[in-house]
Amino acid sequence: MEQVSIExxxxxxxxxxxxxxxxxLLDSVREFVDSEVMPVRREMDASTRSxxxxxxxxxxxxxxxxxQGGFLPEEFGGMGMTSALTTSLLAEEIGRGxxxxxxxxxxxxxxxxPAVTAGxxxxxxxxxxxxxxxxxxxxxxFALSEPAGGSDAENPDVMGRGIGTRAKLESGQWVLDGAKAxxxxxxxxxxxxxxxxxxxxxxxxxxxxxxxxxxxxGLRFSGFEEMGGxxxxxxxxxxMKGVRVPAEYRxxxxxxxxxxxxxxxxxARIFTGALAxxxxxxxxxxxxxxxxxxxxxxxxxxxxxxxxxILADIAMGIxxxxxxxxNAAYIYDHPDTYGENTSRHMLSRASMAKVFCxxxxxxxxxxxxxxxxxxxxVSDYHxxxxxxxxxxxxxxxxxxxxxxxxxxxxxxxxDQFHDNELYERMRSSAEPGA
Amino acid sequence: MYDLDLFPYPKNRxxxxxxxxxxxxxxxxxKEIIGKRMELGEDYxxxxxxxLERILSGIGLQxxxxxxxxxxxxxxxxxxxxxxxxxxxxxGRADLGVADLVAHxxxxxxxxxxxxxxxxxxxxxxxxxxxxxxxxxIVSFILPAYGEEEGAPEWRGRHLQVEAKAGPDGWVLxxxxxxxxxxxxxxxxxxxxxxxxxxEEPAFILVPGDAAGLVRGPExxxxxxxxxxxxxxxxxxxxxxxxxxxxxxxxxxxQLLSWYYLGLAAAGVGGLLAxxxxxxxxxxxxxxxxxGQVFKENPLTGALMGEIAQETAMDRFLAYDLAGVLAEPExxxxxxxxxxxxxALMIVHHIYASAEKVVHxxxxxxxxxxxxxxxxxxxxxxxLKTIQCYLGAHELAKHAFSxxxxxxxxI
Numbered sequence: 001m002e003q004v005s006i007e008x009x010x011x012x013x014x015x016x017x018x019x020x021x022x023x024x025l026l027d028s029v030r031e032f033v034d035s036e037v038m039p040v041r042r043e044m045d046a047s048t049r050s051x052x053x054x055x056x057x058x059x060x061x062x063x064x065x066x067x068q069g070g071f072l073p074e075e076f077g078g079m080g081m082t083s084a085l086t087t088s089l090l091a092e093e094i095g096r097g098x099x100x101x102x103x104x105x106x107x108x109x110x111x112x113x114p115a116v117t118a119g120x121x122x123x124x125x126x127x128x129x130x131x132x133x134x135x136x137x138x139x140x141x142f143a144l145s146e147p148a149g150g151s152d153a154e155n156p157d158v159m160g161r162g163i164g165t166r167a168k169l170e171s172g173q174w175v176l177d178g179a180k181a182x183x184x185x186x187x188x189x190x191x192x193x194x195x196x197x198x199x200x201x202x203x204x205x206x207x208x209x210x211x212x213x214x215x216x217x218g219l220r221f222s223g224f225e226e227m228g229g230x231x232x233x234x235x236x237x238x239x240m241k242g243v244r245v246p247a248e249y250r251x252x253x254x255x256x257x258x259x260x261x262x263x264x265x266x267x268a269r270i271f272t273g274a275l276a277x278x279x280x281x282x283x284x285x286x287x288x289x290x291x292x293x294x295x296x297x298x299x300x301x302x303x304x305x306x307x308x309x310i311l312a313d314i315a316m317g318i319x320x321x322x323x324x325x326x327n328a329a330y331i332y333d334h335p336d337t338y339g340e341n342t343s344r345h346m347l348s349r350a351s352m353a354k355v356f357c358x359x360x361x362x363x364x365x366x367x368x369x370x371x372x373x374x375x376x377x378v379s380d381y382h383x384x385x386x387x388x389x390x391x392x393x394x395x396x397x398x399x400x401x402x403x404x405x406x407x408x409x410x411x412x413x414x415d416q417f418h419d420n421e422l423y424e425r426m427r428s429s430a431e432p433g434a
Numbered sequence: 435m436y437d438l439d440l441f442p443y444p445k446n447r448x449x450x451x452x453x454x455x456x457x458x459x460x461x462x463x464x465k466e467i468i469g470k471r472m473e474l475g476e477d478y479x480x481x482x483x484x485x486l487e488r489i490l491s492g493i494g495l496q497x498x499x500x501x502x503x504x505x506x507x508x509x510x511x512x513x514x515x516x517x518x519x520x521x522x523x524x525x526g527r528a529d530l531g532v533a534d535l536v537a538h539x540x541x542x543x544x545x546x547x548x549x550x551x552x553x554x555x556x557x558x559x560x561x562x563x564x565x566x567x568x569x570x571x572i573v574s575f576i577l578p579a580y581g582e583e584e585g586a587p588e589w590r591g592r593h594l595q596v597e598a599k600a601g602p603d604g605w606v607l608x609x610x611x612x613x614x615x616x617x618x619x620x621x622x623x624x625x626x627x628x629x630x631x632x633x634e635e636p637a638f639i640l641v642p643g644d645a646a647g648l649v650r651g652p653e654x655x656x657x658x659x660x661x662x663x664x665x666x667x668x669x670x671x672x673x674x675x676x677x678x679x680x681x682x683x684x685x686x687x688x689q690l691l692s693w694y695y696l697g698l699a700a701a702g703v704g705g706l707l708a709x710x711x712x713x714x715x716x717x718x719x720x721x722x723x724x725x726g727q728v729f730k731e732n733p734l735t736g737a738l739m740g741e742i743a744q745e746t747a748m749d750r751f752l753a754y755d756l757a758g759v760l761a762e763p764e765x766x767x768x769x770x771x772x773x774x775x776x777x778a779l780m781i782v783h784h785i786y787a788s789a790e791k792v793v794h795x796x797x798x799x800x801x802x803x804x805x806x807x808x809x810x811x812x813x814x815x816x817x818l819k820t821i822q823c824y825l826g827a828h829e830l831a832k833h834a835f836s837x838x839x840x841x842x843x844x845i
Binding site: 046145181182225226227228229294295296297298301306307310362366369370371372373374376377378379380384387388391392394395396398399400401404405416 | 475579580581582591592613654655656657658732734735738790794797798799800801802804805806807808812813815816819820822823824826827828829830833
């Protein structure tokens with residue numbers, strides 16, 4: 001297959017932003033994706049039918065690269081890889097092969113980031129060693145969404161009130177009750193970082209991020225969701241009934257936990273955009289190869305003007321999206337210059353990157369699929385997998401609409417519950433008995 | 435279930451029998467497909483195949499056009515286009531793969547048995563297959579493919595997948611890696627647009643699925659249309675009688691495709707109506723926390739839901755407009771004319787492009803539920819895209835529009 005990856009001329013600028021160590025890591029991951037993921041990506045996706053065997057084989061092969069615990073502090077044996085840019089470029093590379101593979105890794109990353117940022121030694125000392133094992137896959141799960149509210153939990157306008165899971169401090173232990181849904185790695189993870197509420201009336205002060213192990217008493221998992229895409233990245237729900245954990249398993253404390261939660265949302269949106277770009281790049285590589293081999297009217301179809309114009313649109317979409325997430329990641333990595341990572345401006349910038357990259361990827365895969373006609377929807381040609389995966393990426397991390405509202409927050413003080421007399425009158429007149 | 439008459443369409447042009455048929459089909463698919471799919475998913479043997487059987491042979495759509503003297507219902511005037519639209523809309527609402535197979539079947543009937551253009555010999559030969567007994571007849575087409583294949587005859591910038599030679603006892607057909615439009619594994623009858631050795635004009639030749647020398651490859655995996663289990667075919671000196679040639683000349687092919695596109699257009703509208711029902715239920719029941727705002731009453735999501743309804747309503751108009759074009763050959767030149775065929779191609783492409791946009795919007799509104807199989811929306815997303823793909827790249831269809839509207843004959 002023709003290589004059209006980010007090392008090409010136009011992207012040397014991006015690589016110049018990386019440290020030498022990160023560049024080497026990126027090269028190793030690229031080689032891994034080319035040799036170990038690309039040849040079996042269809043089988044990984046279809047491994048839902050065989051107990052995820054093919055997917056797990058690749059997961060195990062990935063262990064020696066150290067990504068499983070790479071984001072953990074050097075003091076604890078990790079690589080201290082906290083850069084949003086490096087994480088995003090890795091996401092793009094792995095997404096070029098199979099986005100689920102990165103999402104499963106990212107479950108651990110998102111679960112542990114709050115403890116890493118807050119320097120919570122109790123959590124780090126207990127859970128880090130599991131991530132650093134090179135002979136066993138160990139994952140984490142960041143448990144945010146809830147069955148009744150979907151993405152309400154990450155909506156800044158309702159944060160606190162939007163989280164239904166309750167945490168009470170009793171006799172030096174947190175007691176958790178509630179349910180979570182749409183969680184990557186639910187039922188598989190060794191560690192869960194659960195977004196809870198200690199008191200809905202306290203708004204953001206009531207938000208708590210509390211850690212628990214996968215074997216905790218009172219923790220029950222629902223089955224995995226059957227999904228249209230990202231099939232190997234298992235998602236499911238969990239229920240907590242009186243789950244008890246030590247008091248020090250709260251990530252930081254009142255207000256700080258809400259900040260950490262927001263920070264995770266920002267970080268996740270940036271790398272999700274990158275992941276979508278990776279999948280779009282994978283689709284582009286496929287359609288380039290197809291359009292070279294397919295002959296019409298005596299020449300490869302990509303030598304026809306109409307096809308070249310479509311391929312140009314695809315390339316423009318990918319490059320513009322890549323530039324977008326790289327910018328957002330760079331801004332995130334330089335808070336001294338651009339301000340706090342949890343500012344509304346940063347949330348806006350990350351949301352724009354996620355919305356733009358995912359939309360670009362959806363458009364790219366749609367166009368690539370149409371260009372390949374009947375070959376586009378056949379699994380052998382891989383495009384249909386990328387097409388399914390990018391749509392799901394677009395719907396993740398709060399979906400396409402909530403992220404738009406967050407993008408608006410960078411420009412003015414957007415408040416969806418802005419006082420509105422007319423609305424209140426309409427609402428009260430619609431209530432029974434009014 | 436919601437009242438789909440909220441989306442206006444020219445109801446006055448439908449006969450009472452059309453309305454009754456649509457109503458029966460609605461009841462059938464709600465019970466047999468929609469009611470069982472939570473449990474059976476997209477299972478071919480347990481859900482899709484039995485449903486197809488009930489629609490084609492149970493309700494009797496596979497007898498619709500054939501003359502009464504051959505056991506058919508002779509509902510074969512051009513205005514039967516409204517019946518096709520009303521029926522396919524209901525079937526598409528439940529399952530686009532099943533609808534696609536019914537569209538194949540009805541298009542072949544229309545091409546062979548339509549009043550005024552029907553072909554007596556082909557009717558007498560084929561009608562019993564469709565009208566006798568209760569076996570459903572799965573029909574598939576073998577059409578010109580885009581691009582070139584080494585050794586395959588070229589035709590209008592595409593290649594013909596099967597080559598026919600006339601012999602003393604009929605036709606002998608050969609072809610490798612032949613990709614039918616559907617059901618390579620299951621079809622009972624293939625209609626192939628074949629190159630004829632030594633002649634410029636292709637022939638449309640009907641080949642029974644059990645013909646000697648017809649080899650079916652393994653089913654290939656694809657993203658949607660689970661009702662159509664497709665596979666590559668090989669024609670190894672397949673012999674069929676001379677009468678198997680249903681027609682020569684492009685007008686017949688255009689007629690077949692115009693009716694097929696009508697079926698697909700209506701099925702696509704059915705898919706959109708299903709999406710409307712899903713998002714309507716979501717919009718009625720989902721509450722945005724904070725103020726307790728019902729989803730559909732949020733100005734942003736309400737506007738997007740409005741857009742979904744608008745596109746669906748426009749597409750429904752378009753599908754019935756196409757039925758109107760095919761219903762009045764005196765005015766529009768008949769389904770085999772270039773004008774009517776171009777209109778059919780434009781409308782079906784427009785509907786599937788619009789459907790793509792609408793289903794994406796709907797998924798975005800439903801976020802995680804949009805891609806979870808239990809909400810059923812994602813199957814329409816995969817099915818609509820699959821149909822759009824095999825309609826071919828929109829750019830190539832635009833060339834056909836240019837050929838007709840600008841007489842750009844060399845494009």
